[in-house]
Amino acid sequence: MFYTAAEIQENKDLILFLTINPASIYESFIKVFKQIRSKTNLEIDSNLLVSKFETYNNFDLVLKNFSVPLFQFLNENGKLETDNKEHKASIKTIKLELAKNQEANKEIIYQNGCKIFSFLKLNGTAKDIKSLIYDFNLVQKWSFLENIDFKLEPFNGCELSL
Secondary structure, rough: OOEEEHHHHHHHHHHHHOOEHHHHHHHHHHHHHHHHHHHHHOOOHHHHHOOOOOOOOHHEEEEEEEHHHHHHHHHHHHOOOOOOHHHHHHHHHHHHOOOOOOOOOHHHHHHHEEEEEEEHHOOOHHHHHHHHHHHHHHHHOOOHHHHHHHEEEEEHHHHOOO
């Protein structure tokens, strides 16, 4: 299933209520950062541009490593702000960790990031894409993001290993 960010925002086909493969959400985030990089001169951490997903056996570690550069990017570009009251405490904690300038506590950033983006805890929904683009106002600075097509695959629990 392919959806643009605008269609996700409009909840076409009730996409916001479907369970989506978290790998699809991860790949969609990477696609957003590739688009931003290709249309600007921004330096973007290579961890945000290249998929490290191979199997579900290590996917939680991949997402944990992805979370720190994700929030660093949002913070450095003045986008680590939201009107979402549920996320304010998590964002404040993440900002405090990122401000330490040395080795930020990745676990604290990851745990608080999971409260903002559910795909980080392997619970995929299109709401994460909507949140990244609209709640963090990326679309305000980079309006072309509304027209990107995202491939969203339904979640198949059989793919997970026990």
